[in-house]
Amino acid sequence: MGRVTERRKVIRIRDGAVSTRPDTLVAEEPLEIRLNGKPLAITMRTPGDDFALAAGFLVSEGVLGAADELQNIVYCAGATVDGSNTYNIVDVRTAPGVVIPDITLERNVYTTSSCGLCGKASLEAVRTTARWSIDDTAGDTAPPVRLEPELLASLPDRLRAAQRVFDRTGGLHAAALFTEDGELVDIREDVGRHNAVDKLVGRALQNGSLPLSRTVLLVSGRASFELAQKAVMAGIPFLAAVSAPSSLAVDLAAESNLTLVGFLRGTSMNVYAGEHRIALRAAASQG
Secondary structure (H helix, E strand, O other): OOOOOOEEOOOOOOOOEEEEEEEEEEEEEEEEEOOOOOEEEEEOOOOHHHHHHHHHHHHHHOOOOOHHHHHEEEEEEOOOOOOOOOEEEEEEEEEEOOOOOOOOOOOOOEEEEEEEEOOOOHHHOOOOOOOOOOOOOOOOOOOOEEOOOHHHHHHHHHHHHHHHHHHOOOOEEEEEEEOOOOOOEEEEEEEEEEHHHHHHHHHHHHOOOOOOOEEEEEOOOOOOOHHHHHHHHHHEEEEEEEOOOOOOHHHHHHHHHHEEEEEOOOOEEEEEOOHHEEEOOOOOOOO
16 A cells, blocks of 8 residues: 655755755555446545545445445455556445445546545536435434534644644645544544545444534635535534635535634634534624
């Protein structure tokens, strides 16, 4: 299997002084995802957690929603002309009886590490029907999810402290799941934000933890429409990002009852949708 990091020689210039040194870079390799033997998608990813990535991708596409719907995931042997295994092709086998939606028509199934699925035929093609509605209870007696702004403000530092590969490369995005009390549940790193989220969701699927109805998803960088979609498809009620959301992400959050927070930096943040899940002590400023 490919390594998470690789070494390359660089010429370093500091204050006019020139030196040569090795540098640690985040690895980026293609991963082809096959569904029941048929090619489905290709994504550029950081090797590692490939099975979880594939499973999470299929959750976001509406194919999988429970652990018993997944039969197995394997690397494809003989991926090269000489028959060797590159560990860059995985085949996801669904359990007998699982209905496969038509997710390949009218779209380009090539994905990039930065933008996720590209070339969707239309906005409606992206809005896959979610299995779970994002409501404010996990049961009849559970209180609504509600977080203090101070707790939210502490999450980026907790995510950063848990990033292992970033410390060596400075080139990875991260996605983390927290409980409503701020406890770190899981964290995944990847060259692409959407891959990191897929790895989180795929691991939850494998563990039988979907829907993630009382969790907070925190992502490094911006919050795109696709990341909001992945949160909705996994039943996550709260998405926070350290940078800006897109307009479509805000629209989807408002339509889906998803709480969306952007520019979560220090003690400041912007709430774009779902403010009822944040314990606001003061009225919003007028004007």
